[in-house]
Amino acid sequence: MSDKNQPQQPPQSQQPPIAGYYPYPMFQAPKNDEIDLFDLIAQLWKKKHWIIGCMLITTLLAAVYAFTAKEQWTATAVVDAPSFETMDNYYQGYRLLEGNVEKPTSSEEVADKLFKQFISLAGSYNELSKFVSGSDYFKKLAEGKDEQSRARLLNDIIDNVKLTKEKDSSIYSLSFPAATAIEAKNLLEKYVSVVNSNISKTQYAQLTTQIENKKQTLKNQMDAIKNIAEEQRLEEIQNIKMALTVAEKTNIQKPEITSLTKLDNNSLFLLGKDALSAMSQGIEKQPLVMSDDYYDLQRQWINLNNFKVDRADAKGFSYLKSPMEPIDRDKPRNGLILVLGCLVGLIIGTCFILINNVLVSYRIKTNV
Incomplete structure (x- = not known):
């Protein structure tokens, strides 16, 4: 019997999938422009000194206001x-x-x-x-x-x-x-x-x-x-x-x-x-x-x-x-002001790092 009469085998890549087995992965890898939470945390931890510095500065400013x-x-x-x-x-x-x-x-x-x-x-x-x-x-x-x-x-x-x-x-x-x-x-x-x-x-x-x-x-x-x-x-x-x-x-x-x-x-x-x-x-x-x-x-x-x-x-x-001398003062509330100053520093430091990372990523992408 000639080769023409021989039944042709389908290529391996076209083999039908076996039950329970999928040739492609279930999840796609993250794209370059998506934010990886773990990577974000790692970057913030790496630059924690910036955040701590911002917190110290804003807390100091809040303390100056609170006590003056x-x-x-x-x-x-x-x-x-x-x-x-x-x-x-x-x-x-x-x-x-x-x-x-x-x-x-x-x-x-x-x-x-x-x-x-x-x-x-x-x-x-x-x-x-x-x-x-x-x-x-x-x-x-x-x-x-x-x-x-x-x-x-x-x-x-x-x-x-x-x-x-x-x-x-x-x-x-x-x-x-x-x-x-x-x-x-x-x-x-x-x-x-x-x-x-x-x-x-x-x-x-x-x-x-x-x-x-x-x-x-x-x-x-x-x-x-x-x-x-x-x-x-x-x-x-x-x-x-x-x-x-x-x-x-x-x-x-x-x-x-x-x-x-x-x-x-x-x-x-x-x-x-x-x-x-x-x-x-x-x-x-x-x-x-x-x-x-x-x-x-x-x-x-x-x-x-x-x-x-x-x-x-x-x-x-x-x-x-009867009227008495008040025990607690109305304002300024020193404790609350210091806590808010610390939070503002945390937010500013975090935002600065995030914006800086976005700019760096954008420059790398445009240079490629």
């Missing part, structure tokens, strides 16, 4: 409505002004009123600006600054003063910042004292004015009742004198009345000259007879006149936590 930056300390006080002892005098005056009412105001309501006014004034920008700008602390910081810089400094201080209300409570927290712990405490104490003094001065001045106005009103009412009583007595005297004149003309010496006689101004002469003369003399000499309303007004006037307004120990608030 302006410090801020914040003192905090917690306040609530005033106790009865600190507003006793005010409440007594308030109740005297109310007089005899069906539902008098309670001491808790008066305390709440004073406390709301205290909080309103403490949170007032004008009140805070007036206090800060007049303090020795601000004058020392603003020394040598122009008007615009002084205004900016004043706003910065005021913006850091916080008055916050606790949730579902009548309690407030008041915080005051300063460059030192003792200055923060002193400023907070003085500010609370100034606000309380202004509230007390205003409220007790109003109370004094209201008491004087009330006394004048009561006096006017008493005078009106007294004038009416005087007019009634004069009218009664006039009626008796007219009846006496009639009795003299009719020569009625003794009473001529019976149990059925109805006495009025027209029949008063029937009492006779003797009785009418005695009545006339008695009415002119006896004091005026006043109604119960007159004596009630008089009692109120006497109580108000004897009341002495005293705001020596008056307070529109009570301390739940």
